[in-house]
Amino acid sequence: MNPEQIFAVLSALLGEPSDPTAFEAQFVGGADTRYPVEITPCSRPVVPDEIDGETVICGIVAVPEDHRDAQSRTLDLSFIVFKAHSLAPVADPVVYLHGGPGGGSVESVRSLSLFFDHLRGRRDVVAFDQRGVDASAPDMDCFGTLAKNLEPIVDQLGGADLPQLETALVRDCISELTERGFDLPQFNTTQNALDVRAVMSALGYAEYNIYGVSYGTKLALEVMRSAPAGVRAVVLDSVAPPQIALYDTLFVPHTEAIFNTFAPCEADPVCAEAYPDITQRYFNLLEDLEARPLEAAGIAISGQMLFSIFSGRNDWSDPTIRGFTTYAPALVRELEDGTVDLITQIINGDLPPQPSAETLLAGTLDLSADEKALAQAAINAMSQMEIASDTASSALEQLEADRDRDLEPASLGEFFDDALEDALAGLPDRADRLAFAQDYLNLRFETPRAGALLDLVRAHFNEATAGRLASLIALLGPEDVERVFNLIATDNAALQTIMEGEFELLLYACQEDFVDGFNSAAGFGALVAELGYGPLMTAALAEIPSLFADCSEFTPIPRDNYLEPVLSDIAVLVLSGEIDTQTASSWGGLAADTLHNSQSFLFPETGHGALVFSQCARDIGEAFLENPGAGIDSTCVSDLRLPYLMPDGSLHSVEN
Template sequence: MTRDQLLAAFLALFGGDAPEAEFPMLAAGGSDPRYPVEITPCTRPVAPDEVDGQTVICGTVAVPEDHANPDSRRLELSFIVFRAHSLAPVEDPVVYLHGGPGGGSVQSVRSLSFFFDHLRARRDVVAFDQRGVDASAPDMDCFGTLAQNIEPIVDQLGGAELPQLEETLVRDCISELKERGFDLPRFNTTQNALDVPAVMSALGYPDYNIYGVSYGTKLALEVMRSAPDGVRSVVLDSVAPPQIALYDTLFVPHTEAIVNTFAPCESDPVCSDAYPNITQRFFDLLEDLEARPLEASGIEVSGQTLFSIFAARNDWSDPTTRGFTTYAPALVSELEDGTVDLLTQMLDGDLPPQPSPEALLAGAADLSADERVLAQVAINAMSQMEIASDTASSALEQLEADRDRDLAPASLGEFLDDEFEDALAGLPERADRLEFARDYLNLRFETPSAGALLDLVRTHFDEATAGRLASLIALLGPKDVERVFSLIATDNAALETVMEGEFQLMLYACQEDFVDGFNSAAGFGATVAELGYGPLLTAALADLPSLYDDCGQFTPVPRDDYLEPVVSDIPVLVFSGEIDTQTASSWGALAAETLSNSQSFLFPETGHGALVFSQCARDIGEAFLENPGANIDGSCVSALRLPYLMPDGSLHSVEN
């Protein structure tokens, strides 16, 4: 953090204006009465990068469950607005459409602040959790299903193998949500697309730009088809076109990432001469290792292990995978000979080498003694600055937490909840503890009342414990009682995670992507068989994901044209990564075929979510948003191409 950033955050925590002053329109209920806005605290921590109510504000927008019926049930969609850094921002913000389906975003304020800070020079950035997802789905938590299946869920948390549990939970959760009146077929990408302009209108943005990643690109494309008014431009990052059977093609992106790893070497005379037919040799090596694994760094390396090592480059947050491509052909050549030196170095984290000032200084042989001393002083100063910045950030986080506690001290509700936990631990029999947990969970959707809490303690505890808890319940005010009931969700987050599994994804995928055989067990098997792997690895990859069985419990809801390519002349920027193992590098170009005003970029050494992998992608994205109609200079893309390690130890750069 800079001194100015630190001072601004410090002053804002102590003397900042209230949200009503900084965001008056939102605090007053939003700009569109059809979609009321309510301000709520942002998920902590917000500091040191943001200040709740000043640089960022959070809340909910109420939208109809069915946009064709404005009087239908209301869904509360949770949002974040990050204010532009400029004192004179442009009026069209960027709205982020997260992946998944079921990925969520608004509970990760710090992460979003980091990801999109470069876009805030002149624009606000908006994010919201899609309907039925994370913070936009508190009333869709299946606590009745949790209570009904509490014992096997606890057993699974303890390590038990219960393969049928997920199917049971999915079935029971569907029934519970239907009984509570949710119209599950309305949880689809078309309704999601109609939510986008509703949220933006509520927040006061008639015109806006879209940044979608993964499933968010599918949603962005549907906005372009179903609700294009107000959309100024669209960035599609890691594209999932609607016409692709995403679940049948689960391993297509992995395969393309492998081919892309070796393709520059294959097309370069020097590299291809050193490593002839290297792509096919890699596929053959996978099969050989699956049959006869090697040992490296204390682990057994099978074909699946090597497959996973290549796939790990998809994760932008793991710096140890950066530069892996440089060594890929040499690694294949070594493993073919049964040598594991390179692989051992990779598994131990020694390769690829991680750059550092100390390493650069050690390799700078042409420095004089005085220059070396000055360089070391600079390195020491940078290290101290980094430590000081981290210390300031930690202190501001703690300050934020302390201020929150002082401004909203713990209520009797929290105290009683802690007492419940202690009393539960005192029950001697597991069956008794499970019975209490079951009844406690069943309170989640009851009207909060002290009477219900009294019934709970009198049912499950002895006279002395029940009397002590009853005396505490008698002291609770209405807000304390509400707090106890709200803590049911917080207290059982771990149980809820097991219960949900992939339910949020299934809610979308099973109802709209498993229509008329578009994705099917037969299609999945046929696709895997055509990818070019040997029989052993093909068999390993062909293990059918549980999604195919679970989707049998949903009723598919077909919609006209939903699985067709989107045709549009809205300005579009398409980002794809060569080593993306979640959305294939070729899918971006496929989507662009019917987008007449689009520009596409394929980034080397880039996995899922190109924006976070390189400054090049960030700069191209920012340039596009400034002027969507201009031709973007993509010359920085070629600099991302890595050289290959040759058999003689030299590095050879290839042409793009």
């Protein structure tokens, strides 16, 4: 952070609270009366990168549960608008369609801010949690299901193995949501696509661009098919085309990532001679190590561990895996010989080598004594700047939190909730605590009223404790009572997490992808058997489709053309990564085949979500959005291809 940024954040935090009416008319009630907009505070922390109400705006858009029925109940979709850095932005923003299904984004303001900063030079960036997902689904939390299954859930949190629990939770949650009036078949990708248009219309954007990743690419393709009005251009990153039986082929991305790791070596005469048939040798090695593990750095090197190391390259946030492909053939060769030097370096985080300023000063640069002294002074100053920046960030976060508390001081509701928590801790028996927790959870969707709180405390505490809590309840006003009921969700967030992520995925996948045998346990098993893998790979893959049993609890809802390829003339940029283990590298080209105005790029050393892996991918994405109809200079893609380490210790470059 520079001083100007710090001063701007301080001015915003110490000045008057932001006034939503100060924004454009589209943010005051919304630009489309069909989809009302309400501005709300963004999830904290927002500083130091953003200023709530100035550089970033958050809120909710109300959309119909069924877009074909204007009288259907409404759903509140949580959104973020990151304002463009330019004072003269272009009119067409980028809307981010997150992956999943499930796993929203709007509660991670700072992560999104960093992720999309390169696109904000001239454009707003919009993100929203899809229907039924995270911040867009507070009323869909299955607290009744949690209450009903509380004891086994607590046991599972304690380490108990309860393989049938997940299916039971899914079954009970479906029943609970249906009884509460949710029309679960409306939670699908086609309704999501109509939500995209509704959100952008509500926020006043007549034309917009799409950036979708993973499931977000499937949603983007459905927007192009079902609701293309206003779409200027689309970026599909790590593509999951609707015509792919994704859950039958969950293993394909893993295997393609392995083939892509060794293919440049196998195609190069020098590398192929040094490491003949290296891909098959890797798969053979997995089985050999599983039967006879080696030991390195005190750790058993099994086939499963080696498989995990290769798959771990999909994690962009781990810098230690960058450059691993260089050593992959040599690693296979060493392990075949029983040598563990390279694998030990990997375990210790020494491979690939991570250069530092200190190592440069230690002799890798030819500097005079005076030059080394100046370089060391620069390094010291940079270290102090980093410390100062971290300190400023922490201070601003604390200031933001303090200001929030000052503007909305704690109510008696928080005081009562704390007293209730203390009383619960005083219950001596586990059965008594579980019984209280069940009744407490069951209050989540009841109408807030003091009488329900009185009933709760009188049912579970002795006369003295109940009397003390009843005295506090008598002091609660209507707003305090409502606050207590809202805290029930907050207090049990850890329990809800057990249900939320997996159920959000199943809600979509089971209803729309498991239709007419398109995905099935039988289909998955047949494709695995067809590959002819050894016992290790077959066993590892057999653990993947645990969702098949859970999907049997849902009723499939087929839709016309949904599982067909999307045909479109909209300008599209397709980005795929060679080592992506979540969406296969070949699927991008498959989607592009029917997108007649598309450009497709496959990036070496790139996993899931190409934009976060390299500046090359980010620059190509930005260039495309600036001029979707123009060709793109892709020279930087070939620069990502890594050399291979030869048996003699030299590095050998291969053709892209």
